[in-house]
Amino acid sequence: MKTLIKFSFSRFSESYDKEAVLQKEAARILIDFAGDLKGKGVDLGCGTGFLLRLSEWKDMVGVDIAEDMVRFYRRFNKNVVIADMEDLPFRENSFDYAVSNFSLHWADFGKTVSEIKRVLKPEGRFVFNIPVGGSLEAVEKILGEIQFDFVCVPEVLQTLKEKGFLINDFFVENLQKEFEDGYSLLVHLHKTGVAINTKSSSLSEKRRIVNLFKSHKKPAVLNYKLLFVYASI
Template identity: 70%
Template sequence: MKSLIKFSFSRFSEIYDKEAVLQKEAAKILIDFAQIEDGKGLDLGCGTGFLYRFSNWQDLTGIDIALDMLKFYKKFNNSCLQADMEYLPFKKNTFDFVVSNFSIHWADLKKTIKEVQRVLKPKGDFIFNIPVQGSLEAVEQMLGNTQFDFLCVPEILKTLKENNFGIENFFIKNLEMEFQDGYYLLMHLHKTGVAINTKSQSLGEKRKIVQKFKSYQKPVKLNYKLLFVKAYTT
């Protein structure tokens, strides 16, 4: 799975930066929600740098598993490195806050939360968003079966509490974007790194999926049901 993520996000950093409209919107919402003015921060799955570019967070280190994303990120912030959020290369109690926009669903949530708890200082903040069940509804309907295994809200909040996090606040927001037909939606998903039907690698199955998108000849809405959470180490 991680090799697939590296591949998906290491091909189109410049295209992704232009195409990821909903990810940019989510980043701006997260920054407003965070209510953080300063401190030493860590951005998990920093991508092309939306959180750094849209905020006033000067002392922010970005990590990403995709090297091409980091090359783009360095145009704005040299403080970044290639790393896996499940195995953070930082000492205990390093950061005042950790943020993540549209990224932690690509990793093992429990491992990531344990690592975040380790590198945060006492009473440090963890602010993130994550797609939850109810995301990509049109895609699942178009393909006729469940393609995605997004977590449910209670499971995410429970995992935080089990790893010594208190929940300061959370809310759910549905972000949508309309496309003229299924094929344009598929191209957008491709450019933003969303893998469709990764369980099947046969060429025949992939062609069937593309044909289903091409056959959908009417407007279609892409949606992400996003959970925004502000938590703190207890």
């Protein structure tokens, strides 16, 4: 899975930065939700730097597993490392806050939360969003099968509590973008690093998937149901 993530996002940093309009919208909502975060922060799954570039949070370290994303992010902030958010290369009590936009679903949520708790200082804050069940409904409808195993809201909140976080606030927002047909949607997913995983990686299976999207001639709505959480230690 992590190899797939590295491959997908290391190929498409330029197109991701241009095409990921819902991710950018989510970043703006997250920044407004977080308010005035002070001190030193860490941006988990920093990507091309939406949170850095759209906010006033300048004393921040970026973390991403994809090398090309890190190279792109470095244009705006030299403080960035290639790392797995499940195994952060930082000492305990290193940061005043942690933020993450549209990234935590790519990792084991429990392991990641444990690492965040470890690197945050006492009274540290953790503000993030994560796609939950009900996301990518049109994609699954076109495929005719359940394809994505997103977490549910109670699971996220319970994990945070078990790891020692207090839930200060949370809400769910449904972000969506309409495409003229299924194939346009598929191209967008491709450019933003979203792999349509199947049980088989054969060329014939890939063609079958493409044909399913091409056969969807009517408008297709891409949606992400996002859980936004403000937590603290």
